[in-house]
Amino acid sequence: MTIDLFEDSPPPPWREQLGPGAVVMHGFVRDHGPELLAAVNGVIAQVPWRHLTTPGGFVMSVAMSWCGNGWTSDHRGYRYSERDSRSGQRWPPIPDILLALADEASRQAGFAPFIPDSCLINRYDPGSKLSLHQDKDERDFDAPIVSVSLGLPAVFQFGGLRRGDPARRVPLAHGDVVVWGGPSRLCFHGIMPVKEGYHSLVGPHRINITLRKAL
Ligand code: MD3
Ligand code: FE
Numbered sequence: 511m512t513i514d515l516f517e518d519s520p521p522p523p524w525r526e527q528l529g530p531g532a533v534v535m536h537g538f539v540r541d542h543g544p545e546l547l548a549a550v551n552g553v554i555a556q557v558p559w560r561h562l563t564t565p566g567g568f569v570m571s572v573a574m575s576w577c578g579n580g581w582t583s584d585h586r587g588y589r590y591s592e593r594d595s596r597s598g599q600r601w602p603p604i605p606d607i608l609l610a611l612a613d614e615a616s617r618q619a620g621f622a623p624f625i626p627d628s629c630l631i632n633r634y635d636p637g638s639k640l641s642l643h644q645d646k647d648e649r650d651f652d653a654p655i656v657s658v659s660l661g662l663p664a665v666f667q668f669g670g671l672r673r674g675d676p677a678r679r680v681p682l683a684h685g686d687v688v689v690w691g692g693p694s695r696l697c698f699h700g701i702m703p704v705k706e707g708y709h710s711l712v713g714p715h716r717i718n719i720t721l722r723k724a725l
Contacts, residue, residue: 525619528668528680531654531692533619539611539658540685543711546660549605550631550717553577556602559633562588571638572701578604579628579724590628590647590724604629604721611687612656612721619689621654628724634664634704634716642667642677642700645722653723654691660684660719661712662704669698684709 522537539546557580559573565587574581580601582591593600608629616624628648632640645655659682666688669677675698682688690697704716 522685528678528688529694529697531690532668532694532697533689534680534682535615535618535687535689536683537685538615538618538687542607542611543660543684545607546611546658546719547711547717549607550575550660550719552605553602553629553631570640571634572640573633573635573638575631575633577602577629577631578626580630588647592725608719608721611658615656615687615689616654616691619654619691621689621691624654624656624721624723626653626656626721626723628722630720630722632718632720634662634701634718636662636706636714637703638701638716639703640701642669642673642698644696644698646696648722648724650723651695654689654695656721657688657690658719658721659686659688660717661709662707662714662716664704664716665702667698667700667702668694669700671696671698673698684712 524536526534554575557575559575561569563569579590579592581588582595612626613624663683666680666682667677669675708714
């Protein structure tokens with residue numbers, strides 16, 4: 511007999527339904543860290559990490575970059591746009607590996623084929639967090655959002671359609687992919703402060719990639 515140290519959960523990849531339309535695919539891309547990181551680094555070279563200011567005037571602890579349609583700020587605030595309003599240049603294209611991942615994850619989670627037009631990349635250093643919010647700046651809420659976690663683990667908060675609804679805490683690890691669609695698309699969600707640590711591939715960070723249909 512062998513002692514199974516991990517008998518609480520099956521070997522990855524395994525799927526966990528969090529609610530209607532929300533599927534965690536544990537370990538879905540855990541063997542693709544190096545290629546995914548290379549894709550992220552290619553984007554970062556063109557759109558360096560930046561800390562945005564929230565509409566309420568707070569500098570975010572999460573650093574961001576993007577490709578495809580990205581964030582642009584002007585006197586009206588932030589919105590999705592295909593170009594950098596400062597330079598007039600298009601944001602870089604979404605790397606093929608991320609387009610392929612988004613489509614594969616969407617289909618395997620039971621959604622339609624998915625061609626995202628926007629990819630936001632978040633970097634969490636230890637202590638960084640993302641307060642409870644809804645993603646409602648996208649034009650089409652029928653499309654799902656596919657999210658990929660790399661590097662340090664984090665605790666995801668998954669609430670309901672109202673800010674005060676109780677939130678479930680879901681651990682997310684390197685290689686996990688989550689697909690959010692249908693009724694869960696507008697649920698409140700956030701990330702608890704990331705704990706100090708070091709990931710052999712990613713270093714002292716958590717990186718989250720979200721693939722979206724924004725425009
Ligand atoms: C649930 N990012 O960029 S990804 C965001 O880990 C964001 O960096 C988090 O929330 C992160 O807006 C969470 C998972 C996620 C993304 C979008 C969602 C969960 C979602 C939209 C609706 C419901
Ligand atoms: Fe969000």
